[in-house]
Amino acid sequence: MKPVLLIDFGSTYTKVTAVDVDAPRLLGTANSYTTVETDINNGLADALCKLEAQTGKLDFCARYACSSAAGGLRMLASGLVPELTAEAAKTASLGAGAKVLKTYSFKLNEDDADEIKELDPDIFLLVGGTDGGNTETIIHNAKVIADIGGSYPVILAGNRNAARTCAKLLEGREVHITENVMPSFNVLNTEPVQKEIREVFLNRIIQAKGLSKAAELINGIMMPTPSAVMAAIKLLAEGTENQKGIGDLVAVDVGGATTDVYSVAEGLPDDPRTALRGIPEPYVKRTVEGDIGMRYSIRGIIEAAGLKKTAQIADLSEERLSEIVELFATHTDMLPFDDETQRADEALASMAVRVAMTRHAGRLSEIFGLGGLQLIQTGKNLLNVDRFIVTGGSLIHTEHTGRIASYGFFDEEDPGSLKPKSCTVLVDRSYIIAAMGLLSQYYPEAALTILKEELVKDDGTK
Amino acid sequence: MEKQKKTLVIGVIGADVHAVGNQILYHAFTDAGFNVINLGVMVSQEEFINAAIETNADAIVVSSLYGQGELDCRGLREKCDEAGLEHILLYVGGNIVIGKQPFEEVEKRFKAMGFDRSFPPGTAPEVDIAYLKEDLHVED
Numbered sequence: 001m002k003p004v005l006l007i008d009f010g011s012t013y014t015k016v017t018a019v020d021v022d023a024p025r026l027l028g029t030a031n032s033y034t035t036v037e038t039d040i041n042n043g044l045a046d047a048l049c050k051l052e053a054q055t056g057k058l059d060f061c062a063r064y065a066c067s068s069a070a071g072g073l074r075m076l077a078s079g080l081v082p083e084l085t086a087e088a089a090k091t092a093s094l095g096a097g098a099k100v101l102k103t104y105s106f107k108l109n110e111d112d113a114d115e116i117k118e119l120d121p122d123i124f125l126l127v128g129g130t131d132g133g134n135t136e137t138i139i140h141n142a143k144v145i146a147d148i149g150g151s152y153p154v155i156l157a158g159n160r161n162a163a164r165t166c167a168k169l170l171e172g173r174e175v176h177i178t179e180n181v182m183p184s185f186n187v188l189n190t191e192p193v194q195k196e197i198r199e200v201f202l203n204r205i206i207q208a209k210g211l212s213k214a215a216e217l218i219n220g221i222m223m224p225t226p227s228a229v230m231a232a233i234k235l236l237a238e239g240t241e242n243q244k245g246i247g248d249l250v251a252v253d254v255g256g257a258t259t260d261v262y263s264v265a266e267g268l269p270d271d272p273r274t275a276l277r278g279i280p281e282p283y284v285k286r287t288v289e290g291d292i293g294m295r296y297s298i299r300g301i302i303e304a305a306g307l308k309k310t311a312q313i314a315d316l317s318e319e320r321l322s323e324i325v326e327l328f329a330t331h332t333d334m335l336p337f338d339d340e341t342q343r344a345d346e347a348l349a350s351m352a353v354r355v356a357m358t359r360h361a362g363r364l365s366e367i368f369g370l371g372g373l374q375l376i377q378t379g380k381n382l383l384n385v386d387r388f389i390v391t392g393g394s395l396i397h398t399e400h401t402g403r404i405a406s407y408g409f410f411d412e413e414d415p416g417s418l419k420p421k422s423c424t425v426l427v428d429r430s431y432i433i434a435a436m437g438l439l440s441q442y443y444p445e446a447a448l449t450i451l452k453e454e455l456v457k458d459d460g461t462k
Numbered sequence: 463m464e465k466q467k468k469t470l471v472i473g474v475i476g477a478d479v480h481a482v483g484n485q486i487l488y489h490a491f492t493d494a495g496f497n498v499i500n501l502g503v504m505v506s507q508e509e510f511i512n513a514a515i516e517t518n519a520d521a522i523v524v525s526s527l528y529g530q531g532e533l534d535c536r537g538l539r540e541k542c543d544e545a546g547l548e549h550i551l552l553y554v555g556g557n558i559v560i561g562k563q564p565f566e567e568v569e570k571r572f573k574a575m576g577f578d579r580s581f582p583p584g585t586a587p588e589v590d591i592a593y594l595k596e597d598l599h600v601e602d
Contacts, residue, residue, distance in 0.1 A: 132518070275503070
C-alpha cells in the first residue's frame, strides 16, 4: 500500500482524502470545520484524526493540498471592450481558478478606483488592446492602479506596445508582464496569463492567506481548488495514455455562495453553415455565478428564476417559499428540517442548476435574411454532451440528484439554449473531485481509476 | 502588428451573407500593405466599432451587397462618435441601395450619414486602395 493524502483548505471546511495509489482506491475522507480566525493547522489535525479513526493509522508517502481558503484567489480585471479583451481577461482568470470579483471595461473612473481600493484584491489583471492596437486605455488604467496604491501584484497581459509604459507607471509595485490575452482581434491566448496567475498564487498568496505554516507539513499547496476541479474533469473526459476517458462532459457545483459550471467540449455548431459570433470558447471552460447559491446567494436564485416558477416546482405557496428563502438566507448553516423545507431546497437547487447552465451554455439564434434562414451561435454548443457530473454539498446529499440535475438539460421552452439533450448523471457522492485533480498532477492513472470508481449514477450504479 | 501599417476593419454589414467580394477586398488590402481585420459576413455596427476600438483602427470599410445597406449603415457614424472614434475614416461600397439610383445622389446621402467615401457596384479594389492611401496619408 502506498497512501497519499490530499487536502482541500476551504473557507469553512478543511477536507482530507486518503487514497492508496497502488491499488488504486479511495481509503477514506473526512472534514473539519475551520474558520479564517482559527489556526488552519488545527483544522487539518482534527480532520486527519477523524480520517484515521476510519482507516487506521496511515503512513503517507506524500501530502498535497489545494486551497480556496480566505475567499479563494480574489481577482479584479480590467479590459477595453466588454465583449472582447474584458471578456478574455475574465475567461482567463476563471480558467486559472480565480474568483473574479469584478471585471471593468474601458477607462477606470474615480468610482472604480474607490471600489478597487475597497475590494483590495489578491491580484489585479490589467489588459486591453490587441498587439499594435489601442494603448490609451491600458496606460490610463495602469496610472489609476498606481495612484490607488496597495500591495497586491499587477499582471500586465494587454497590448505589448503599452507593457513597458504601464510597468513604469507601476514602479515600486510587484508587476508581472506576460503575453497579450488577445494578441490579435478575436484570438484568445489564455495560457501565458494563467501561468502567471498560478505563479503569483504559489509565491505570494499562500503566505498572505496564513497557509505557509501548513505548507511546511506537506509537499506543497499546488493550486486553487477550482483549478484542481478543472484538472480532474479534464482528465476524466480525456483519459490517460493507458485508460480511456468518458468523453465530453459538463460538471455543476452548486455551493452556498456561488454556482460553478465546467464544460469539457469543443462546443462547435452541429450545422457547419451556422455562423459563430463572439470570442472563441475555451475547450475546458469554467463559469462562476456569484448571484446563484443555496444560502448566501439564495435570493439571487429567486431573482433569476422567478418566485412563481420556483414555488410551482416546490409545490408550495409563494408566501411559504419566500419565508423559507428568508430563513435560509439569514441562517446560512441551516439544513432542511421538514418536508416543506426539503421541497423548497430541492426546487431552489433545480433552479440554480437551470440558471447557471443556461448562462454557461451557448445560444443559437435565427435570422431571416434575403438568403433565407441564417443560424448564429454564440458560446458553446453542449447539445451532444452526454455526461453530467454533479458535485457540491447541496446536491450530493439529496436522493433526488438526478431530478435536480435534469433542470440543467435542454429545455423545450427555451430551444435556443444549447444545453445537453440527454445525459447520464454522475454524482460525486464522496466529494473527491478536487482531491483527484490534485492527485492527477502526480498519479494520473490512479486519479482516473478512482474517479471512474467513485462517481456513481443517480441510482447508485456505476 | 507593425504600427507603421494602417489598420482597416472590414466586413459585410447587416444580415448580408455575400462573402466573396469581402474576401477579395481582404487580399487586395493586405497586399497593398494594410493591416486588415476581417470580420466576415453578417457583421453588426457594434462589432465593427468594438473591433476598431481594440485594434486602434484607422478606417472601417463596410461592404453591402443585398440592397439593405442604407438601413444597415444608418447611425454608424453617430455610434462611432459615441465610442470615441470621432476621427475614424468610414467607407462603404457595393450594392448599397435598392434599385438603380443615380450614384451622385446615393453618395450625397451616405455623405450626410457620415461616410467619408462611398463606392458604386463594380468598383475595382485599386480605386479604394488609392483613396485609402490618400486619406490616411500613406506614401508608396
